[in-house]
Amino acid sequence: MESLDLAAQSVRETNQFFHDLSSSDTREFEILHPNGAHNIAVGLDAPVKVHIRGHAGYFIAGMNKQAEVTIHGNVGWSVAENMMSGVVRVNGFASECAGSSGHGGLLIINGDASSRCGISMKGTSIVVGGNVGHMSAFMAQAGYLLICGDADHGLGDSLYEAVIYVRGKIHGLGADAREEQMEESDYTKVNELLEMTEFNYDPKEFKRVASAKTLYHWSPNSKQFAVL
């Protein structure tokens, strides 16, 4: 495994090194001394494996394509935001907006994720081993958010077609989000997501949350009026 040391080179140089790789490079790298730095391993587009050894800052592994990035620590805001493909793993906890706007790929967070996890996701899959904070999956358009712990209030507010599975307690659903019956296809999907992680739970323990679709079209009978 090749080492890149952030005590000796900048994040910009490190990211440029990754951007210059062939898009079929399969090597394995480790990044030392992240010390909470932002934007590490952003914009990767090669099937490489990258290990970040320690706590990292904002936007880690953003816009990821193909790469498998593992953070051996915690991350700040917006880890794996706008991911297209590949896998991002966080061994610790993740701050706000984890996996936001992602189009594809898989984000696995072993610990808790903070508020707004999966906000505006567009097809990515997110698996959280612990709890998620408030307003998670806000306006999520497509993809799956699987939560092995509890979900804080405002879960799935203004959801589109994304689906949320929650194993623990739901402390409050957002506008237009509702709990629905688990179907066979849901158990299959939950199992498929769990299979890609190290979490061993029975899919039968999970609840399904999806959009009630009452906000999809304007209705003259809804409470959407202005007080004049």
Add this chain to the structure above:
Amino acid sequence: MCGIVGLFAKNSEMRASLGSYVVPMIVCMGDRGQDSAGLAVFSEQNSKNSRRINLFSQDSTFPWDTLSEKLSQEMKCDFDSIDNHAVIIATEDPQHIIHWLSEHYSELFVLSIGQAIDVYKDTGHPLEIAEKYKFNELKGTHCVGHTRMATESAVTPYHSHPFIAGEDLCLVHNGSLSNHHNLRRMLEKRDIPFETDNDTEAVCRYLQWRLREGDSIEEALQKTFEDVDGFYTLLIGTADRIVLVRDAFACKPALIAETDDYVAIGSEFRTMAHLPEIESAQLYEPKPEEIYSWKV
């Protein structure tokens, strides 16, 4: 943006070099704001009767020696100064000293009054300010600091954080408030005086009012959640406490690191990456509208 930092030292060794631990924290947060910076340091109280009055002069050539000489003819006191900053330590009624200063040196700005608090704040990059006022030599039990990226009022030393509210209480804020003009109008009618048009001062004065009315800090903060509108992470220092809260949306960052030796608070992990044993510290984010407090 703005950055906040706080450090609460649990042992005497760390207290003796509090400044050297906090300087990298505040300098790092220069990335979140470099219009101005400030630091409030709380030290263990030597005497119950004496007060520390921190002063700021816009003029860096201000004749502190003359002031010191004149003041010593009036009352028994200790005096120390560095650059634009000075501190008077006296047992005299602090209001008497403030009155004397306003008569003889009305150009001076009172930064803080209290038994434990010293406040430094100025415009410029936090690195310059830390060097100018020798932050790395500061000792104390705990401190709160701020780096400002101004968004709603002028860039002056007076508009810099920390803001003070009465004796031995100060506050730093990351965020923006939307009803600070209403708060100001309401508080001015209740005889709470303001020194600037800064939004953070409004929440600071709001706390001053609630404490004056007999609330505990917890009660005052519960009312803050109801009455203060906007985004905020607030870090408050008192003589023996450091208190942290975030608004209901919690979209302004904060991170807490706790070990047997210290509690560190910062906008980002980077601020605390240099602290001893940080890899084994308990790291967590404060939840919205919950009060986090540590007592000396």
